[in-house]
Amino acid sequence: DGGITQSPKYLFRKEGQNVTLSCEQNLNHDAMYWYRQDPGQGLRLIYYSQIVNDFQKGDIAEGYSVSREKKESFPLTVTSAQKNPTAFYLCASSMRGEDTEAFFGQGTRLTVV
Amino acid sequence: SQKIEQNSEALNIQEGKTATLTCNYTNYSPAYLQWYRQDPGRGPVFLLLIRENEKEKRKERLKVTFDTTLKQSLFHITASQPADSATYLCALDNTGGGNKLTFGTGTQLKVEL
Numbered sequence: 001d002g003g004i005t006q007s008p009k010y011l012f013r014k015e016g017q018n019v020t021l022s023c024e025q026n027l028n029h030d031a032m033y034w035y036r037q038d039p040g041q042g043l044r045l046i047y048y049s050q051i052v053n054d055f056q057k058g059d060i061a062e063g064y065s066v067s068r069e070k071k072e073s074f075p076l077t078v079t080s081a082q083k084n085p086t087a088f089y090l091c092a093s094s095m096r097g098e099d100t101e102a103f104f105g106q107g108t109r110l111t112v113v
Numbered sequence: 114s115q116k117i118e119q120n121s122e123a124l125n126i127q128e129g130k131t132a133t134l135t136c137n138y139t140n141y142s143p144a145y146l147q148w149y150r151q152d153p154g155r156g157p158v159f160l161l162l163i164r165e166n167e168k169e170k171r172k173e174r175l176k177v178t179f180d181t182t183l184k185q186s187l188f189h190i191t192a193s194q195p196a197d198s199a200t201y202l203c204a205l206d207n208t209g210g211g212n213k214l215t216f217g218t219g220t221q222l223k224v225e226l
Contacts, residue, residue: 006156035216042117042202042216043157058213090156098206099145099164102214104156 003027006091006105013085013112021076021108023091029103030096032074036060037088037107046089049074050096078110085112115140117217119203125223126193134188134220136203141215143205146179146186151200151219160201161188193224 004025013019025032031050035043045058049068063082068074074093078085088109092102118137126132136146145164149157163170163179163186170177176189190197200221204214 033213040121040218042218045213045215048213088154092156099162101147101159101162102157102204104158107154107156109154 004091004093004103004105006089006108008108009106011108011110013110015112016080017112018077018079019085019110021078021089021091021110023074023076023105024072025074025093025103026072027093027103028071029093030071031094032068033092033094033102034058034064034066034074034076035090035092037090043090046076085110115215117141117203117205117215119201119217119220121218121220123221123223125225128194128224128226130193132190132193132197132222132224134201134222136186136188136217138184138205141184141205145206146177147204147214148175148177148186148188149202149204149216151202153200157202157216190222193222195224195226198223 007022033048034046037043044060046064047058047066049055052071055066055068065077088107090107091105094100094102116139147162148160151157161177163177174191178187200219202216202219204216
């Protein structure tokens, strides 16, 4: 089945630790995105990548890092510099170009204690 | 500043009625607007896309309108069913190129028997 897979679904980490969230897609999409969703707020863009080996900061990139070494994979690292890392993280992919729909993964709920 | 507004209050309607959700935006000139459905704890799922030169788009029981003068989109679900209960998000392209979407906060719809 074609789709976009995020793992794990739930993740717990201690404060001060870096953590990496996985996102893999087999839709052959060039573009991939990371969003963060907090209660009562819309999805906020963290990073996006339009092509392999290239990525850009979104609206809330501070405290996060990404890599795009393969077309299928776009992992997100939440670093200890992120002040409020507890949130629901969503990865998405789409074809390049305008007016194309985004396909989302099922999300990773990160809790930092 | 740029803003996308959706009614934060939940919309409760009776089964069989038409649900109408609103998306208003300021300081955007989007080439297109998208609507997504999100169920609790899951990623959004694409429903419809409407371009700036289109007034209306339909898909089965769904209808979307787009008024670039009013800077507003309306999303209608006719003959609503309890299975339509979810949060509905509107999203705009905010770059004029590519698919870097900005999302509204969403409106929760509850369809009651």
